Amino acid sequence: MIRTDAVLDTLRMLQEEKLDVRTATIGIDLNACSAPDIDVLKARVRERILDVAGGFVDATGRLEGEYGIPIVNRRIAVSPIANVAAGHSPDALVELAHTLDTAAGEIGVDLIGGFGAHVQKATTAAADALIDALPEALSSTSRVCGYLEVASTRTGINMDAVNRIARTILDIAHRDADNAGFAAAKLVVFANLPDDNPFMAGATHGRGEGDSTINIGVSGPGVVQRALERLRASVGEDGGATPASHLTLTDIAEEIKLTAFRITRVGELMGRELAASLDIDFGIVDLSLAPTPAVGDSIGEILQAMGIVRVGAPGSTAAIAMLNDAVKKGGAFASSSVGGLSGAFIPVMEDATLAAAAEAGWLTSEKLEAMTSVCSVGLDMLPVPGATSATTLAGMIADEMAIGMINGKTTATRIVPVPGRTAGEHVSFGGLFGASIVMAVKDSSEDDTFAALGGRIPAPLQGLRN
Amino acid sequence: MNAPTHIVTVLTPDRRGIINALLETLGEAGVVHLAISQTVVRGAFTIALVLAVPDGTDAAALRDALAAAAGERASASLLALGAADAASDAGGESYLLTALGAADSGIVRELTRLVSEHGGNFSDFSSQSVDGSLQLIAEVELAPGHALAELQAALAGAAEGRTLTVRLQHQRLFAATNEVAFRRTGS
Numbered sequence: 001m002i003r004t005d006a007v008l009d010t011l012r013m014l015q016e017e018k019l020d021v022r023t024a025t026i027g028i029d030l031n032a033c034s035a036p037d038i039d040v041l042k043a044r045v046r047e048r049i050l051d052v053a054g055g056f057v058d059a060t061g062r063l064e065g066e067y068g069i070p071i072v073n074r075r076i077a078v079s080p081i082a083n084v085a086a087g088h089s090p091d092a093l094v095e096l097a098h099t100l101d102t103a104a105g106e107i108g109v110d111l112i113g114g115f116g117a118h119v120q121k122a123t124t125a126a127a128d129a130l131i132d133a134l135p136e137a138l139s140s141t142s143r144v145c146g147y148l149e150v151a152s153t154r155t156g157i158n159m160d161a162v163n164r165i166a167r168t169i170l171d172i173a174h175r176d177a178d179n180a181g182f183a184a185a186k187l188v189v190f191a192n193l194p195d196d197n198p199f200m201a202g203a204t205h206g207r208g209e210g211d212s213t214i215n216i217g218v219s220g221p222g223v224v225q226r227a228l229e230r231l232r233a234s235v236g237e238d239g240g241a242t243p244a245s246h247l248t249l250t251d252i253a254e255e256i257k258l259t260a261f262r263i264t265r266v267g268e269l270m271g272r273e274l275a276a277s278l279d280i281d282f283g284i285v286d287l288s289l290a291p292t293p294a295v296g297d298s299i300g301e302i303l304q305a306m307g308i309v310r311v312g313a314p315g316s317t318a319a320i321a322m323l324n325d326a327v328k329k330g331g332a333f334a335s336s337s338v339g340g341l342s343g344a345f346i347p348v349m350e351d352a353t354l355a356a357a358a359e360a361g362w363l364t365s366e367k368l369e370a371m372t373s374v375c376s377v378g379l380d381m382l383p384v385p386g387a388t389s390a391t392t393l394a395g396m397i398a399d400e401m402a403i404g405m406i407n408g409k410t411t412a413t414r415i416v417p418v419p420g421r422t423a424g425e426h427v428s429f430g431g432l433f434g435a436s437i438v439m440a441v442k443d444s445s446e447d448d449t450f451a452a453l454g455g456r457i458p459a460p461l462q463g464l465r466n
Numbered sequence: 467m468n469a470p471t472h473i474v475t476v477l478t479p480d481r482r483g484i485i486n487a488l489l490e491t492l493g494e495a496g497v498v499h500l501a502i503s504q505t506v507v508r509g510a511f512t513i514a515l516v517l518a519v520p521d522g523t524d525a526a527a528l529r530d531a532l533a534a535a536a537g538e539r540a541s542a543s544l545l546a547l548g549a550a551d552a553a554s555d556a557g558g559e560s561y562l563l564t565a566l567g568a569a570d571s572g573i574v575r576e577l578t579r580l581v582s583e584h585g586g587n588f589s590d591f592s593s594q595s596v597d598g599s600l601q602l603i604a605e606v607e608l609a610p611g612h613a614l615a616e617l618q619a620a621l622a623g624a625a626e627g628r629t630l631t632v633r634l635q636h637q638r639l640f641a642a643t644n645e646v647a648f649r650r651t652g653s
Contacts, residue, residue: 001592010644266639266643
């Protein structure tokens with residue numbers, strides 16, 4: 001039998017540290033559903049989703065019972081809809097979004113991703129139609145999530161697309177003004193989007209993926225936070241309130257690696273079992289630590305456990321860089337199937353500690369941007385004043401895309417202009433989407449013309465690797 | 467290849483050198499040991515030895531010699547294996563039953579009764595109560611087609627109203643989180 005202390009370690013992670021599987025996402029290829037008649041396309045899409053994912057929710061429930069590990073979110077990711085529905089009008093794409101929404105409801109999942117397009121170099125007619133459809137599609141459905149890849153290390157940044165999506169985000173938010181612009185929280189703008197991202201709102205079943213696959217997002221940040229608190233308490237000189245002088249950052253990095261190893265193993269085990277039970281391929285384990293607004297499930301609390309009492313203060317970027325790296329090292333050793341985004345998320349609204357730091361003035365949008373240069377993914381769930389100009393939004397997106405482009409990593413923005421609210425006012429979307437103050441954004445759009453020049457920021461030298 | 471013929475168990479107060487004394491005794495008798503399981507419970511040394519005893523060897527005398535080698539207060543017992551004893555693996559699934567919390571009177575008996583009633587077979591069992599706290603970790607084999615959810619519900623029912631957490635989880639979870647090599651079981 002397995003050693004008693006090993007059994008107890010695993011049970012402690014479950015019982016005291018909230019070990020879970022953060023998300024199980026079933027990826028479904030829809031390319032074969034393409035049809036010139038929108039009604040035929042919609043029928044094929046619905047049939048395909050129900051056929052592949054019909055047993056998905058039940059299977060995840062059985063696994064939860066077998067292993068005693070909760071699977072927090074069940075999602076569907078589909079092929080980029082701009083490709084699936086190429087040749088159709090924006091109105092037809094909105095109809096298709098409703099079909100996706102309904103099918104996801106029939107399966108029993110809360111979100112379905114893939115309503116997106118790749119325009120990092122140029123915008124095709126199909127992508128054009130999809131972008132036009134985004135405002136209505138996202139504001140009139142509850143489960144559909146969208147994305148737009150506007151940049152990559154190999155292509156540079158399509159600034160025309162950046163400008164356009166900035167205007168589109170404002171349009172989406174203002175159409176959904178009754179819900180404080182929530183619909184904009186279902187749209188992510190990417191640089192270097194991986195094809196196997198299981199996390200919403202940017203999940204997709206991209207190029208090179210099989211007919212269907214299971215991708216897993218590992219446990220939330222609570223496990224790492226409690227492991228660090230336990231480590232500090234074990235060497236603390238006054239019950240853990242202060243660290244002993246011999247506790248170093250190297251010790252903390254080792255503890256994070258060990259914890260990441262274990263949570264990745266749980267993800268891989270559950271993912272493989274789930275895929276086998278559905279008779280489809282197992283894809284990847286995404287190592288991203290994805291917080292929720294719940295206390296004890298926060299990246300900010302991990303940073304605090306590492307000694308950054310006020311998240312956003314100097315040292316925060318170094319701390320999250322170390323966290324991100326240690327998680328990757330532990331996870332990569334645990335699994336040969338690491339993929340997706342695999343980094344620490346810092347979504348302001350979805351992380352109560354980050355939201356509190358923003359309200360206290362320690363965490364600014366500029367500091368967040370700096371932190372995203374060393375972690376995944378970007379300016380995530382960032383509420384900004386509803387009056388923010390499209391030019392300013394485009395500048396923010398371009399800055400984040402540049403970080404991804406130059407560093408050869410995924411970066412993204414999920415910025416929510418909150419109609420009618422100004423910096424410092426509160427906004428709440430409830431549930432997993434959380435709450436925060438509206439973050440201040442420096443607006444110099446009257447003078448700046450950089451983003452509005454459009455065109456393409458050329459690919460950097462880093463893209464020339466051959 | 468040697469086939470197992472007997473199992474000997476020895477119980478004695480723990481001291482240094484017991485295993486070596488037992489193996490010396492087996493060596494002198496020309497008996498091969500095929501498996502050993504040994505632990506110390508509250509200062510008492512217990513061991514089970516799976517042996518291949520050659521034809522013509524007096525097994526009972528061997529048992530007594532092992533008891534003598536183990537110490538003055540040692541006791542030993544002998545089980546001769548028959549052909550039917552070899553195939554006990556029914557091809558079931560292995561689960562870990564864990565119960566952590568208050569060591570209420572009768573709770574271990576209740577849990578073992580439920581496992582037994584649901585067709586489970588304990589293949590390894592460790593339980594200790596210290597200062598009113600129970601730590602039970604047991605490996606349970608469940609036959610194919612077993613009603614896992616029913617047994618889990620029954621076990622949870624037994625823990626209800628007590629300060630005790632009872633779980634029955636597939637053994638693979640604990641292997642995955644603690645062993646370096648990943649045992650691929652799925653696709």
